[in-house]
Amino acid sequence: MLEAINLTRHFGSRTVLEDVSFSVPANGMTGFVGANGAGKTTTMRIIMGVLKSHSGSVSFNDTAITAAHRARFGYMPEERGLYPKQQVLDQLNYLGQLHGMSRTDARTEAIGLLDRFGIADRAKDKLESLSLGNQQRVQVAASLMHHPVALILDEPFSGLDPLAVDSMSSLLAERAATGVPILFSSHQLDLIDQLCDNLVVLSEGRIVAAGSAEELRARAHSRHVVVTPPDAGWLREQPGVSVLDVAGPKALVEFADDATGQRVLRAAIDRGAVTEFAPLRPSLAEIYREVIR
Structure with a gap:
């Protein structure tokens, strides 16, 4: 080394x-x-x-x-x-x-x-x-x-x-x-x-x-893709949720913690169909851009 x-x-x-x-x-x-x-x-x-x-x-x-x-x-x-x-x-x-x-x-x-x-x-x-x-x-x-x-x-x-x-x-x-x-x-x-x-x-x-790479990804902001037809705009009203982007049923969000993510998932299921709820793995390029800001 x-x-x-x-x-x-x-x-x-x-x-x-x-x-x-x-x-x-x-x-x-x-x-x-x-x-x-x-x-x-x-x-x-x-x-x-x-x-x-x-x-x-x-x-x-x-x-x-x-x-x-x-x-x-x-x-x-x-x-x-x-x-x-x-x-x-x-x-x-x-x-x-x-x-x-x-x-x-x-x-x-x-x-x-x-x-x-x-x-x-x-x-x-x-x-x-x-x-x-x-x-x-x-x-x-x-x-x-x-x-x-x-x-x-x-x-x-x-x-x-x-x-x-x-x-x-x-x-x-x-x-x-x-x-x-x-x-x-x-x-x-x-x-x-x-x-x-x-x-x-x-x-x-x-x-x-x-x-x-894995250590740096673990430190990066945890982002999720959430797809809840017909419209994911309701996520903006959820406490502990930062909505980075919404396009119809699809949203890119950050959760304050894991508990918030689980709460939002339950709320999405209660509202109807959930076709995607997945963590977004940041690239090293995205990590680089984040840390030098």
């Missing part, structure tokens, strides 16, 4: 991170979300040792993180860090060897990853000749070359087409299943909801929500 503990960072008089703590468990993916300038990239740079925190620490498997740990991490910065005028395969080979791989193993791994991303036919091309989406694929391949023990990915899905997103999602899920903790940032909330077992939400340098 990767853990950030009370990280604080200033740039001059401006505090960009304040007492930031969260964990990235093994065997799953953790989504790191927040508006531009929330502090996500700064946090990732501190984890990787690119920046120093002014207070706080980072640990890996309950041990203070070291340069040796970080050498075994896979890191993809938001600003692509590869060489535009070098051939794709050559630089992946080079990066693999920097991580201690043999030339043969590095070449085999690079070709395998490029094939997974559907760009093996561009292996001999210069990076700058590729589209931005294909450059992104190469950048992610570079972070995976040495079979890292943890992955820190800053906007890995940016600029990718749907097929590339599917390929990358599948590959990351495979790595997570082997016990690799994966932290990635993204503004694509649908992907966060689809892929992530855990969520960390940062706003103006502070954590406003963190935990597993």
